[in-house]
Amino acid sequence: MKAPSLYVTAQRWSLAFLDALRGHSTGVVLGDLFCQKRMFEDEWFDIFDLARHARSAGFEVVLQTPAYNTPRSLEPTLALIRKLVRENLIDAVLVHDIGVVQAMKEHPGVALWWDRFSFNRDFIPNAPLITFLREQRISRIEVTRSTHVGDVADGGCGVLLYGYGPEIASFGRICYTEYFLDEPCERKILCARSRPFIASVDKVPLQYLADGYTLLDRDDPMVRLPPLEPTLLDRIDGMTAYLRGPEEIPALREALDALWRGGEAPALAGSGAALRP
Amino acid sequence: MSPLHPVEVLAPAGNLEHVEAALAAGADAVYVGLKKFSARPDAWSLSLDEIRTAVRMAHDARRRLHIAMNAELRDPRAADLEQSARVLEEIGVDAFIVGDFGLIHALQEAGSQVPIHASTLLGLYNAEGIRFLQRKYGVSRVVLNTNLYIDEIADLHFLCPDIELEMIAYGGVCFNDNRRCRQPHYLFEGEFCVGCKQIYDAHRGSEDLVVLGPLSKVASQVRPPEIPLQGGRLIWSPEIDLSALVGLFLKVGVISFKIEGRTRTTEYVAQSTRKLREALDRALESPELADPELNTFFYLAHPSRLRAEP
Numbered sequence: 001m002k003a004p005s006l007y008v009t010a011q012r013w014s015l016a017f018l019d020a021l022r023g024h025s026t027g028v029v030l031g032d033l034f035c036q037k038r039m040f041e042d043e044w045f046d047i048f049d050l051a052r053h054a055r056s057a058g059f060e061v062v063l064q065t066p067a068y069n070t071p072r073s074l075e076p077t078l079a080l081i082r083k084l085v086r087e088n089l090i091d092a093v094l095v096h097d098i099g100v101v102q103a104m105k106e107h108p109g110v111a112l113w114w115d116r117f118s119f120n121r122d123f124i125p126n127a128p129l130i131t132f133l134r135e136q137r138i139s140r141i142e143v144t145r146s147t148h149v150g151d152v153a154d155g156g157c158g159v160l161l162y163g164y165g166p167e168i169a170s171f172g173r174i175c176y177t178e179y180f181l182d183e184p185c186e187r188k189i190l191c192a193r194s195r196p197f198i199a200s201v202d203k204v205p206l207q208y209l210a211d212g213y214t215l216l217d218r219d220d221p222m223v224r225l226p227p228l229e230p231t232l233l234d235r236i237d238g239m240t241a242y243l244r245g246p247e248e249i250p251a252l253r254e255a256l257d258a259l260w261r262g263g264e265a266p267a268l269a270g271s272g273a274a275l276r277p
Numbered sequence: 278m279s280p281l282h283p284v285e286v287l288a289p290a291g292n293l294e295h296v297e298a299a300l301a302a303g304a305d306a307v308y309v310g311l312k313k314f315s316a317r318p319d320a321w322s323l324s325l326d327e328i329r330t331a332v333r334m335a336h337d338a339r340r341r342l343h344i345a346m347n348a349e350l351r352d353p354r355a356a357d358l359e360q361s362a363r364v365l366e367e368i369g370v371d372a373f374i375v376g377d378f379g380l381i382h383a384l385q386e387a388g389s390q391v392p393i394h395a396s397t398l399l400g401l402y403n404a405e406g407i408r409f410l411q412r413k414y415g416v417s418r419v420v421l422n423t424n425l426y427i428d429e430i431a432d433l434h435f436l437c438p439d440i441e442l443e444m445i446a447y448g449g450v451c452f453n454d455n456r457r458c459r460q461p462h463y464l465f466e467g468e469f470c471v472g473c474k475q476i477y478d479a480h481r482g483s484e485d486l487v488v489l490g491p492l493s494k495v496a497s498q499v500r501p502p503e504i505p506l507q508g509g510r511l512i513w514s515p516e517i518d519l520s521a522l523v524g525l526f527l528k529v530g531v532i533s534f535k536i537e538g539r540t541r542t543t544e545y546v547a548q549s550t551r552k553l554r555e556a557l558d559r560a561l562e563s564p565e566l567a568d569p570e571l572n573t574f575f576y577l578a579h580p581s582r583l584r585a586e587p
């Protein structure tokens with residue numbers, strides 16, 4: 001049984017968090033889907049220090065591109081990628097739209113991974129879609145359900161399984177904080193204090209935790225690890241995880257080890273493992 | 278303004294009665310779902326035979342019929358895609374509205390020549406993605422995501438001037454994202470239920486209400502004000518004159534104004550089509566729209582410019 005790679009992203013990155021991850025993760029995912037204020041102290045500027053530190057610690061570095069790459073935001077994102085490539089600070093990019101994939105043709109050495117939020121609603125990875133993505137140089141596809149592992153692997157694409165963290169029910173472009181305060185948030189309430197509020201409606205049985213830009217199912221556990229048949233483990237190239245802070249590392253480790261209960265639990269591929277684009 | 282295609286009101290239809298009502302109310306084009314390929318329940322989608330009839334009705338009235346193929350399919354090819362596409366092409370449908378890159382790929386493999394309209398579900402937000410689909414798959418139209426700002430729509434039009442832009446102008450409200458949403462859409466025995474159209478209460482817990490007011494977040498600035506109705510549902514008032522908004526979007530390059538509501542009543546289809554028809558006609562007749570001096574009105578009036586003024 002091969003050891004899976006693990007890629008960790010965080011609610012908020014720091015150099016100390018990276019240090020705490022040593023030996024537990026293959027790579028780190030830098031970049032927030034929506035708002036860099038909440039992931040970094042100094043927004044995008046921090047990404048270079050963090051990437052250099054991650055590199056020196058032997059981590060692979062993955063850039064998460066913003067969820068919405070409009071004519072306004074695409075060029076700054078591409079400029080960031082160019083600089084990261086120039087400084088050899090990036091191994092892979094998690095992409096959300098086909099436009100970014102096209103723009104990444106100028107960086108053939110950077111792996112392209114199709115993010116789980118690139119899919120429609122209750123996504124089903126059909127065979128023509130996987131063929132389409134492979135033709136566009138997508139080497140790994142992130143899925144959220146173990147039932148989709150085989151579909152993607154059978155299509156000849158690498159599989160990333162989102163294994164640990166909250167499941168997002170929906171997300172939008174406008175920050176809930178800004179929406180309610182009607183002013184720039186500057187991390188005033190939701191993101192900084194990690195105090196999400198609950199949005200509920202009586203007419204239909206829906207209740208969500210509203211946190212910045214996202215709605216999370218209120219009743220879902222904040223951490224999850226999908227049940228996984230042992231035969232599927234060998235078909236996974238890597239797992240992705242979202243941690244709120246370094247204090248969650250032991251729980252992540254315990255959850256991943258539990259995957260192999262009944263058998264010998266292999267160590268996760270540690271920092272410095274070779275990237276398989 | 279010289280649109281690539283006649284400016285149109287695009288009406289929804291979940292059955293042939295809807296098609297008839299939409300055409301009578303002035304729709305330039307009607308879209309229907311194909312059973313098994315539609316993101317709406319099959320009860321609100323049409324069979325190939327029904328589509329044949331609908332095409333005849335539309336073409337007899339010199340209008341167009343588009344086919345929504347936006348379901349999530351495990352294997353589009355297994356669902357008789359090739360045969361269905363061939364039959365639809367023979368019938369003479371005017372476009373496929375496609376919501377899956379895999380389906381676009383499969384249609385090309387099947388040799389389909391029917392124009393493809395890229396659904397919002399493809400998540401096209403930038404010119405790079407649009408140009409790619411146009412070049413490789415012959416996509417001729419993009420249905421704009423409802424959370425694009427109006428100046429971003431203008432940018433897309435300037436950057437991709439030979440792509441038709443369609444907007445969801447009436448009826449659809451996704452308060453987050455109409456693509457990346459895993460909220461349940463079928464809550465009641467297969468009934469299509471959109472949680473986005475409900476008004477939410479914001480609170481920290483059952484006992485601890487936050488004084489933020491009801492949550493009816495619409496993630497777009499392209500909407501007329503929404504009106505809360507009894508029962509906690511959002512809708513746009515029939516009293517609101519949409520012509521000014523329609524005129525703005527005409528100016529930034531939108532040529533198709535789509536109404537959502539394939540699962541609604543025939544009365545809704547007729548009323549909303551009539552309302553948008555009137556708004557579009559008024560906008561097209563307005564002297565402001567015809568005046569080339571006013572073509573930059575939107576940009577001159579943009580809040581970001583106004584803030585920059587001393």
